[in-house]
Amino acid sequence: MMNTSALPSMLDHTRRKSESDAAHPLLKVENLSVRFDGAPAGINVVDDVSFAVAKGRTLCIVGESGCGKSVTALALMGLLPTPPARIVGGRALFDGKDLLALPDRERADMRGNQTAMIFQEPMTSLNPVFTVGDQITEGILRHRKISKAAASERALEMLRRVRIPAPEKRMRAFPHELSGGMRQRVMIAMALANEPQLLIADEPTTALDVTIQAQIIALIHQLQKESGMAMILITHDLGVVAEVADEVVVMYAGRVVESGPVEDIFADPQHPYTIGLMGSVPSLGRRQGRLTTIPGTVPPAELMPRGCRFSPRCPFADQRCVSDPPPLIELSPGHRARCWYAPLELHREPIR
Amino acid sequence: MLRFIARRILIAIPTIIIVSVLVFTLQQLLPGDPVLTMAGEERDPEVLAFLREKYRLNDPVPIQYFAWIGQVLQGNLGISLRTDIPVLTLILGKLPVTLELAIFAMIIALAIGIPTGIVSAVKKGTSVDYAANVVALSGLSIPNFWLGILLIMLVSVRWQLLPASGFVPPSEDLWLNIKTMIMPAFVLGTGLAASLMRHTRSAMLGVLRSDYIRTARAKGLISRVVIMKHALRNALIPIITLSTLLFGELLAGAVLTEQIFTIPGFGKLVVDAVFNRDYAVVQGVVLCTAVGFIIMNLLADILYVLVNPRLRHAQ
Numbered sequence: 039m040m041n042t043s044a045l046p047s048m049l050d051h052t053r054r055k056s057e058s059d060a061a062h063p064l065l066k067v068e069n070l071s072v073r074f075d076g077a078p079a080g081i082n083v084v085d086d087v088s089f090a091v092a093k094g095r096t097l098c099i100v101g102e103s104g105c106g107k108s109v110t111a112l113a114l115m116g117l118l119p120t121p122p123a124r125i126v127g128g129r130a131l132f133d134g135k136d137l138l139a140l141p142d143r144e145r146a147d148m149r150g151n152q153t154a155m156i157f158q159e160p161m162t163s164l165n166p167v168f169t170v171g172d173q174i175t176e177g178i179l180r181h182r183k184i185s186k187a188a189a190s191e192r193a194l195e196m197l198r199r200v201r202i203p204a205p206e207k208r209m210r211a212f213p214h215e216l217s218g219g220m221r222q223r224v225m226i227a228m229a230l231a232n233e234p235q236l237l238i239a240d241e242p243t244t245a246l247d248v249t250i251q252a253q254i255i256a257l258i259h260q261l262q263k264e265s266g267m268a269m270i271l272i273t274h275d276l277g278v279v280a281e282v283a284d285e286v287v288v289m290y291a292g293r294v295v296e297s298g299p300v301e302d303i304f305a306d307p308q309h310p311y312t313i314g315l316m317g318s319v320p321s322l323g324r325r326q327g328r329l330t331t332i333p334g335t336v337p338p339a340e341l342m343p344r345g346c347r348f349s350p351r352c353p354f355a356d357q358r359c360v361s362d363p364p365p366l367i368e369l370s371p372g373h374r375a376r377c378w379y380a381p382l383e384l385h386r387e388p389i390r
Numbered sequence: 391m392l393r394f395i396a397r398r399i400l401i402a403i404p405t406i407i408i409v410s411v412l413v414f415t416l417q418q419l420l421p422g423d424p425v426l427t428m429a430g431e432e433r434d435p436e437v438l439a440f441l442r443e444k445y446r447l448n449d450p451v452p453i454q455y456f457a458w459i460g461q462v463l464q465g466n467l468g469i470s471l472r473t474d475i476p477v478l479t480l481i482l483g484k485l486p487v488t489l490e491l492a493i494f495a496m497i498i499a500l501a502i503g504i505p506t507g508i509v510s511a512v513k514k515g516t517s518v519d520y521a522a523n524v525v526a527l528s529g530l531s532i533p534n535f536w537l538g539i540l541l542i543m544l545v546s547v548r549w550q551l552l553p554a555s556g557f558v559p560p561s562e563d564l565w566l567n568i569k570t571m572i573m574p575a576f577v578l579g580t581g582l583a584a585s586l587m588r589h590t591r592s593a594m595l596g597v598l599r600s601d602y603i604r605t606a607r608a609k610g611l612i613s614r615v616v617i618m619k620h621a622l623r624n625a626l627i628p629i630i631t632l633s634t635l636l637f638g639e640l641l642a643g644a645v646l647t648e649q650i651f652t653i654p655g656f657g658k659l660v661v662d663a664v665f666n667r668d669y670a671v672v673q674g675v676v677l678c679t680a681v682g683f684i685i686m687n688l689l690a691d692i693l694y695v696l697v698n699p700r701l702r703h704a705q
Contacts, residue, residue, distance in 0.1 A: 117604055121515075143612070146607075146611070146612055148610070149608055149609065150608055150609035150610035150611075151610055154608070155608045157605065159601050162600060162601040163601040163602055164605065165605070165620050165623075166602070166699065166700055167627075167697075168620075176611070177610070180611055212699040212700070214699070225605070228605075229608075
């Protein structure tokens with residue numbers, strides 16, 4: 039059906055494991071909705087988003103720019119710029135506590151401690167006027183009652199763990215003296231310094247050179263294995279998803295359009311948007327014609343259809359898709375798609 | 391770093407030479423003849439000729455310039471045509487007064503401008519921000535002489551809290567000295583506070599939007615630390631430069647404010663000298679303030695590099 043044959047071969051996860059862990063998620067996001075001030079009524083940038091991630095597992099959120107991935111992550115961290123962004127609904131249960139309902143101070147106590155985040159832009163994410171060592175040490179001292187010397191020692195150890203060469207020297211370096219890849223390693227060291235239970239990585243490699251990208255992903259993946267933390271990785275690189283994800287959430291225009299175990303998403307994608315995404319990935323096999331692209335672009339908020347938000351670009355859409363929002367349908371255990379016609383092969387003939 | 395400072399000083403030298411030429415030639419364009427002023431009512435041609443010869447006013451202008459600058463380089467700024475006191479002595483006499491007023495005014499400006507700038511940036515779009523902006527705009531647009539007169543009327547005349555004018559050296563009576571300085575320093579300081587506030591606000595707004603502020607918050611740091619440490623430290627880089635330049639302007643003397651409060655500083659010295667066609671004093675004072683301003687500029691450049699690690703290492 040599609041051009042994905044090269045990808046599932048990398049998948050080695052077992053379905054059984056994902057089901058048992060999903061029963062006790064570390065973070066359970068339920069119906070999260072975020073609105074921007076000034077957006078048309080009823081159009082949320084993040085709309086009714088739900089997912090869960092268990093200890094030691096990796097959830098990848100995939101989607102094109104502007105689909106609400108980063109806003110979701112920032113909402114979970116309590117870092118949304120308010121105004122204009124406002125959380126208008128939902129819960130985010132972390133160890134049973136609703137993160138979204140916590141008072142500011144308690145939220146800050148958790149940030150950089152139980153939950154940590156690394157960002158897309160390593161070049162601008164470090165404060166230019168403080169040394170790398172000071173910036174890592176500061177985060178440790180914020181959450182741990184230890185001496186300055188001990189915190190500094192811990193920071194140095196973190197620099198070693200993220201494999202920065204000559205870490206003693208780097209402690210005294212200013213951010214501008216480091217390359218992008220090194221800065222992202224510093225960001226990772228900073229995020230993991232307090233051994234968080236959950237790491238949110240928002241496109242951590244997008245701004246880096248291709249050669250560095252794989253190194254950084256491998257580093258994050260390995261550090262996660264060592265620590266057993268849960269991870270939400272936001273990316274639009276399906277190759278990365280295939281490599282590290284246990285679960286995948288596909289977002290389009292603020293909504294989850296498909297979610298499920300990674301092998302299901304790759305082997306049997308059900309939402310036309312997911313299918314389109316897969317078609318946009320070059321495979322290593324024999325070249326078979328042109329890469330598929332999804333025609334059109336995400337509609338602006340004021341033109342967003344009432345029904346399925348993907349309908350203007352969907353080759354299968356009909357009148358119902360435009361007028362009525364489709365429900366998230368469970369197709370197999372854990373695998374859901376938000377499409378009136380899922381599973382597609384039973385309902386629709388491809389229009390080609 | 392040392393090389394950078396040396397280079398900056400070298401660049402300042404031609405600037406000072408150009409300034410000295412300008413000061414000298416502009417002076418030639420001033421209407422009025424100093425000899426006529428000096429010679430008094432009779433205007434005896436012999437006296438005029440003698441005075442012209444004595445002050446070498448018959449020489450070509452470039453010769454006059456080199457004669458003057460040669461003396462200046464030896465520390466001799468000439469003698470006041472009117473009072474026969476060496477110009478350097480006059481200037482050194484006024485310098486402490488102007489310096490004291492400038493320092494007082496700067497402290498007031500910083501104490502008002504920076505905190506209000508921070509608050510209005512952090513509370514952007516709220517009533518606090520609007521109030522601070524209205525006050526700052528008033529501070530910028532209210533003329534110093536008007537505010538000065540108003541203060542004298544209210545504080546000195548009606549409430550009789552502070553002396554209306556005059557200057558007492560701190561060596562004579564420190565408390566009275568401070569009391570006479572408060573109002574003029576306040577008048578000068580509020581004007582500068584307004585521009586400092588506007589600049590602090592915009593610098594803070596720019597910094598608060600940056601990614602590293604989000605990182606600081608992601609570490610769990612509380613707002614006070616994020617704002618006062620991570621944001622302010624970056625926002626202050628342009629503010630330090632601006633403050634240094636503003637201080638340089640204050641050193642040039644505040645003509646109107648000094649007149650209103652009858653403070654014997656540079657401003658008053660230069661105005662009196664212009665009215666009396668006392669060329670030597672005008673030249674001396676203008677040259678001194680210009681050099682002072684260039685030095686403050688130099689200091690601003692050096693400070694900018696010192697507080698900015700990206701530049702400090704690049705040098």
